[in-house]
Amino acid sequence: xxxxxxxxxxxxxxxxxxxxxxxxxxxxxxxxxxxxxxxxxxxxxxxxxxxxxxxxxxxxxxxxxxxxxxxxxxxxxxxxxxxxxxxxxxxxxxxxxxxxxxxxxxxxxxxxxxxxxxxxxxxxxxxxxxxxxxxxxxxxxxxxxxxxxxxxxxxxxxxxxxxxxxxxxxxxxxxxxxxxxxxxxxxxxxxxxxxxxxxxxxxxxxxxxxxxxxxxxxxxxxxxxxxxxxxxxxxxxxxxxxxxxxxxxxxxxxxxxxxxxxxxxxxxxxxxxxxxxxxxxxxxxxxxxxxxxxxxxxxxxxxxxxxxxxxxxxxxxxxx
Amino acid sequence: xxxxxxxxxxxxxxxxxxxxxxxxxxxxxxxxxxxxxxxxxxxxxxxxxxxxxxxxxxxxxxxxxxxxxxxxxxxxxxxxxxxxxxxxxxxxxxxxxxxxxxxxxxxxxxxxxxxxxxxxxxxxxxxxxxxxxxxxxxxxxxxxxxxxxxxxxxxxxxxxxxxxxxxxxxxxxxxxxxxxxxxxxxxxxxxxxxxxxxxxxxxxxxxxxxxxxxxxxxxxxxxxxxxxxxxxxxxxxxxxxxxxxxxxxxxxxxxxxxxxxxxxxxxxxxxxxxxxxxxxxxxxxxxxxxxxxxxxxxxxxxxxxxxxxxxxxxxxxxxxxxxxxxxxxxxxxxxxxxxxxxxxxxxxxxxxxxxxxxxxxxxxxxxxxxxxxxxxxxxxxxxxxxxxxxxxxxxxxxxxxx
Numbered sequence: 238x239x240x241x242x243x244x245x246x247x248x249x250x251x252x253x254x255x256x257x258x259x260x261x262x263x264x265x266x267x268x269x270x271x272x273x274x275x276x277x278x279x280x281x282x283x284x285x286x287x288x289x290x291x292x293x294x295x296x297x298x299x300x301x302x303x304x305x306x307x308x309x310x311x312x313x314x315x316x317x318x319x320x321x322x323x324x325x326x327x328x329x330x331x332x333x334x335x336x337x338x339x340x341x342x343x344x345x346x347x348x349x350x351x352x353x354x355x356x357x358x359x360x361x362x363x364x365x366x367x368x369x370x371x372x373x374x375x376x377x378x379x380x381x382x383x384x385x386x387x388x389x390x391x392x393x394x395x396x397x398x399x400x401x402x403x404x405x406x407x408x409x410x411x412x413x414x415x416x417x418x419x420x421x422x423x424x425x426x427x428x429x430x431x432x433x434x435x436x437x438x439x440x441x442x443x444x445x446x447x448x449x450x451x452x453x454x455x456x457x458x459x460x461x462x463x464x465x466x467x468x469x470x471x472x473x474x475x476x477x478x479x480x481x482x483x484x485x486x487x488x489x490x491x492x493x494x495x496x497x498x499x500x501x502x503x504x505x506x507x508x509x510x511x512x513x514x515x516x517x518x519x520x521x522x523x524x525x526x527x528x529x530x531x532x533x534x535x536x537x538x539x540x541x542x543x544x545x546x547x548x549x550x551x552x553x554x555x556x557x
Numbered sequence: 558x559x560x561x562x563x564x565x566x567x568x569x570x571x572x573x574x575x576x577x578x579x580x581x582x583x584x585x586x587x588x589x590x591x592x593x594x595x596x597x598x599x600x601x602x603x604x605x606x607x608x609x610x611x612x613x614x615x616x617x618x619x620x621x622x623x624x625x626x627x628x629x630x631x632x633x634x635x636x637x638x639x640x641x642x643x644x645x646x647x648x649x650x651x652x653x654x655x656x657x658x659x660x661x662x663x664x665x666x667x668x669x670x671x672x673x674x675x676x677x678x679x680x681x682x683x684x685x686x687x688x689x690x691x692x693x694x695x696x697x698x699x700x701x702x703x704x705x706x707x708x709x710x711x712x713x714x715x716x717x718x719x720x721x722x723x724x725x726x727x728x729x730x731x732x733x734x735x736x737x738x739x740x741x742x743x744x745x746x747x748x749x750x751x752x753x754x755x756x757x758x759x760x761x762x763x764x765x766x767x768x769x770x771x772x773x774x775x776x777x778x779x780x781x782x783x784x785x786x787x788x789x790x791x792x793x794x795x796x797x798x799x800x801x802x803x804x805x806x807x808x809x810x811x812x813x814x815x816x817x818x819x820x821x822x823x824x825x826x827x828x829x830x831x832x833x834x835x836x837x838x839x840x841x842x843x844x845x846x847x848x849x850x851x852x853x854x855x856x857x858x859x860x861x862x863x864x865x866x867x868x869x870x871x872x873x874x875x876x877x878x879x880x881x882x883x884x885x886x887x888x889x890x891x892x893x894x895x896x897x898x899x900x901x902x903x904x905x906x907x908x909x910x911x912x913x914x915x916x917x918x919x920x921x922x923x924x925x926x927x928x929x930x931x932x933x934x935x936x937x938x939x940x941x942x943x944x945x946x947x948x949x950x951x952x953x954x955x956x957x958x959x
Contacts, residue, residue, distance in 0.1 A: 255586015256829060287828055384586065434943050435587070435617050467905050475902045478892035479883075487886050491879045492871035495864030499872060502860055502913055503906040508941040535912035537919050539827050 243457065243529075243555055244270050246425050248365045248417070250380045250453070252388040252443070253429030254436045258461045261539075262429045262531070263381040264291035265547035271307030272548070273557065275376035278364060279304075282313045282357055282382050282391070293541045305541075309375075318356040354394030355411070362414045365423070385428070385439045389446055392418065392426065392453050418453050425456030430520065432460060432513035437520045444524050457527040459551075460517065464510040464533045467503060476503065529554045569935045569958045570820070573848045574601040574716060577818045579709060579811070580848065583721040583730075584822035585832040589853045591616050592944050592953060593822050593937065594720035595624065599652055599947065600954030603641065606649035607715030610708060614657050614701060614722045619945035624654040631658045631665075633708070636947075644947035653714070657722075660687075662700045670800035676793055685790045698722055698730035699805075706808045731812065731843070734805035818848030821931075825855055825920035830927075837930065849933035851957065852924065856939055860917035865910060872907035876900035935959070 243249070249266060253259040260281075267279040278301055281288040289297055292304040299317040301309035361380055367373035383391045390397075395411040395418065402408045418424050428443060430436040440458060447455055468476055478484060480500050488496035521528060531550050534543060551557075574580065574597060582594045591613055598611035610633060616626065625634050633655040641648045664681060671677035680686055698721075705719050721730050811817060819840050823833035833850070840847045859865060872879060880899035883890075893899050937956040944953060 256824075257587065434619070434945070438617065465909075467909055468902065472898060472902050472905070474892045475895070475898050476906070478890050479899075479902065479906070481890075483887055484883060484890070484893070487883050488868075488872075488879065491875070491882060492868040493864055495862055495866065495868030496872070498859050498862055498865040499868045499906055499910045502857075502865065502910045505857070505941060506909045506913060509939070512942050535915045537915060 243425070243427075244273060244275065244377065244557070246377070246423055246456075247369065247375075248361065248378050248380070248424040249456065250382040250388070250392065250424075250426045251429055251459075252382050252385050252426065253459075254385050254439045257429050257431045257436050259384070259429045260288050260381050261291055261544060261547055262427075262459050262461060262551075263379055264288060264544045265551055267308045267377075267379045268292075268305060268544055269548040269551055269557070270377050270379070271305060275307065276374055277308050277377045277379060278375040279308055279310045279379045280313055280361055280381065281310065282380060283384065288312075288381050290539065291541070291544045313357050313360065315353045315356040318360040322356065322359065352398075354391045355398050355414075358391060358394050358418070359410070359414060362417050366413065366417060369423075382426075385443045388426070388443070389450055392451055396452075415452065421454035424453060426451070426453045427456040427459060428526075429459045429461055431462045432464075432517040432520070434516055437516045440520060441523050444526065455526055457529050458520070458524060459529045459531060460520070461531045461547075462533040463517070463530050464506065464513055466510060467507055473507075476500075476507075480504065569956075570597060570849050570851075570933060571605070571958045573818055573820075573933065574718075575605050577846075577848070578714075578716060578816040579705065579814075580716070580718045580818055580820055581705075581721060581812070582719065582820045582822050582851075583836060584851075585829045588822050588824050588829050588833075589937075590720040590822045591620065592950065593820070593851050593853060593957070594718050595620065595654075596944075596950040596953035597820070597957055598654075598716070598718040599636075599641075599646075599950045600958055601716055601718070602650040602652035603646045603648045603951070603954075604958065605716075608651045608653065608713065609716045609718065610653040610655060610714045612655050612657065612701075612705060612708065612717060612719040614720055616656065617945065619943075621656065623946045623950070626654055626656050631655065631661050631704075640947055644951060646947070646951055650715070655708070657701055657704060659700050662704055666700070666703065667797070670797035670804070672796050676796050680790070680793045680797075683786070683790045683793065685786055698733035699736075702730060702734055702808045702812070703804070706804075706811055709811060731839075731845070734808040734812075813845060815846065818846045820849045820851055821847070822851045822853055824853055825923045827923070830923050834928065847931045849935060850927075850930050851935045851937060853937045854939040855936055856913060856917040856920055858917075860910070860914045861921060866914060869907040869910040869914070872903045873911075876903040876907070879903055 243266070251259055251263045251266070253262075263279065267277045270277045279288065289295065289304055289310050292308065292310070294302075294304040294310070297304065297310045297312055299311055299314045301311040304310045361378060364373055364375055365378050368375040368378075382388055395414040399408065399411050399415070426447060428440050430440040444455065444458075447453065479488065485497050485500070488500070492499075529551060531547055531554070534546055536543060536546070580594075580597065582590045582597070584590050594613060595611050595616070598609045601607070602609040611624070613621075613624075613626075616624070621627070623640075625636050625640070633653050636652040636654055638648055638651075641652065667680050667686075668677050671680060701719065701722055705717065708714065708717055821833050821836050821840070823829045837847055837850065877896070877900045880893075880896040880903060883893045883899055884896050887893055935957050936959075937953055940949070940952065942949070944950060
């Protein structure tokens, strides 16, 4: 299978079901790119505030701040995005009047599809375009995007707006966004999953829907928390022999009363792996995207160390 | 009758499920809310009796079909008693299940609250309406609570168990009724729709839009046609305000009612657990009844055993000699004759124990750090197989009632 040319693009979105480690994979991608000499903007859209934790840094705002050498993080705020947009495009002096405007925005956004989304995706696209045209200097923009249930709505916003809005500034502005978002040389939507039933289901469904409804090119599926395969087939026979009572007696004599517990733990590990393997197989057989496997990490805590470990595993998988 | 044979001490979630009428399970994505909710309902139906309904938002397909929920639709269906018996259960009561069909629930709501049929259909046909019901972030949240209210009001069930929709913020659904009422009653809405309302009772034509700076600005950005769509939509929707506001207040009152309790579900991982703690705090601060904390998918305690750790160390450090001893003492075991292989397997086994022990220790530490927790804390182990049938749910249920 061809390796995804992941870091060669300019704009990478990461989505996935809640709880699969989307933020960790996003952060690891940013870190990996930065260590390969790129200047990276990483954008947290879901505003859970845990993206910067992956770098062991405090919260950031709408203004990007360097959280790791070469990695700049920002949190998406639609109000700030609107403010910036109005300042840049309409030259409207809105600073003092943003209070009511923000409320109106909140309101319109509630009813009109895509208003909030366009401010989110628009800002991201704008940073990429500015960089391509030399007015900003991000080599790569990485987005911790909406979860799989909301990602289509988010990335489809420019098109949804095109359908609803016949004229006006917004209409003319969505054209270049659609173009940028659908260019496979520039943009990719990546999906993070774990080898479990629901994340795999959602990945399969999302790939189908994205192909049918979105023009944004799909990148790779990042399969996170893959448990190690403990034994080869012959090794497994030996393991089964070790679990027999007479072997247990010898092992207890040699290694103490905990020996059988240790064997039980290994049996648990084997069957956990096996259950997950069926989902992994289903994913591989259904989805024809490059798969990037990231191991389950047996570590005590989250943080920069974990981000580094994931980035290293990713580098190996991608052959970087 | 308790399953352990006549003991009267109710344990785990049992007293909650026996005394409350509504149990709302919440927690962040991926923690297993749906299975826990289904298992709680099943176990209540089998052990406590009565008519129990599980209202589920987005079940895994295999779980949905185990509950007999194929396809879409809002109707509640009884899980066939034979299906429970096949799983080795002797149900004392009935288990019912329903899924949430957001679009249909919204349509029902509009039909109910609109002042007349004409308005109702004008709303249902508005092209913004489908977008709102489909994509509106709080739309799921609100409709789930609304449906819960409806089902409870029928009085058909002794207990309703609901799992909450997967949202960015697990708290959103609590605010949904209030926000919905504010949304339709706000001055902002009146202001925004003013140009559309002055044009007569159909309110369709845009008048003097250019006279106000906001409309002028909005017009430049969005175009007047789009604004008109929005305006029309709001004007029509606002006609439902009274019904909506009253309903939203009733839904909120029900969630605060002493017959309602909340169960927070989490795994013992940093970020879901932090969210669960935040959620527990919020529930208490907002005076909801926090009934239980369910720690789901936890690793077995034996991974923390000191004997196990010692044995793992020996197996790794002395894999060779131990393999030799095995071959010598069990000459008939052909699988143990290759001592190099046996040594490799022993090292792997020991390493694997150490690896999982690290994770188990982390879980234990996180559990120890839990500050504010409810009286009832249930532990559900990480099952080696996926739970997708009645028998599997019953296994979870055993731990919920333990």
